[in-house]
Amino acid sequence: MKAARIKDGRIEWTEVEQSKALDSHQVRIAISHAGMNRADLMQVAGAYPPPPGASDIPGLECSGTILEVGADVDAFNVGDKVCALLAAGGYAEQVVVDQQQVLPLPKGWSPEQGAGWLETFATAFLNVFQLARVKSHERVLIHAAAGGVGTSLIQLCKEKGIASVAVVGTDEKQQFCRKLGSHMTINRHHERDWQQLGSEGVDVILNPIGGDSIARDQGFLNTEGRIILIGLMGGREGQVDFGRMLIKRQRIIGSTLRALSAERKGSILRELWDEFGAAFSAKRITPILDRVVAAKDVNEAMDYVRENRTFGKVILDMQEN
Secondary structure: OEEEEEEOOEEEEEEOOOOOOOOOOEEEEEEEEEEEOHHHHHHHOOOOOOOOOOOOOOOOEEEEEEEEEOOOOOOOOOOOEEEEEOOOOOOEOEEEEEHHHEEEOOOOOOHHHHOOOHHHHHHHHHHHHHHOOOOOOOEEEEOOOOOHHHHHHHHHHHHHOOEEEEEEOOHHHHHHHHHHOOOEEEEOOOHHHHHHHOOOOEEEEEEOOOOOHHHHHHHHEEEEEEEEEOOOOOOOOOOOOHHHHHHOOOEEEEOOOOOOOHHHHHHHHHHHHHHHHHHHHOOOOOOOEEEEEEHHHHHHHHHHHHOOOOOOEEEEEOOOO
16 A cells, blocks of 8 residues: 655655454545644654554545454444544544544545544543543633644534633734634734733643743643643744642643554544534534645645644645645
């Protein structure tokens, strides 16, 4: 099969051997589309290796058709249209994955939409609703809010009536996030925008940046507030005010979705669907897609994401390669 290989910080498409016989709980999917995430860019740059035992092919989510099922698979049949949350392997013509990490393609959704929601919505749900245990009266600050995880979290918060503050880098992205449902927007380059937070502050911060952003976040974080660190776009080292943390009983929680077990990922997906499935089915919540790009143009698409130009997700069409 054709799959992505990383060479000198770029992706090359090459022929690789298909995985052999399935384990009893696995399915094989013919991939039609793959979602692009910042974790893929980090892996290509050599900064985010796959978990032990996982493929070195990038790609954390996909949509496609079931080609083969293991002996103990009871939830899916050959020919089913599905989407899958992966530890790796999405940038390929086929992938093998545990059935617990697979969901049926929601009714009325396109395969492009199916490829662009599990990683981002699972990340938003895991970190803010499960780990931070956000409450209905609290306020959530979302860094990089116009990206895939940010647009997902804005919609989840809106569905639950939770106020969200979207932090972005341009005025255009501020307008975009307001239309999506954010209660307040901040252009991170404008000090006057940060002053909007005032004394009310925020209770939960989803932070994919790290570096020096943590100390600033602490200044806006209320007593018993939680910072969930999910990425290191700004570097792996920074300052933490431990005095403020103690006095205000703040928490900083590190979290990654990729390395979790199939059982844990399956639990997250089931609970996400139990909580928000009706909103997904009614299309009150949908994946926000920036563009669909032919797989052969993957490097140009990565450059586009790297330059922070996206409004939502970039999807790779694996059938155009």
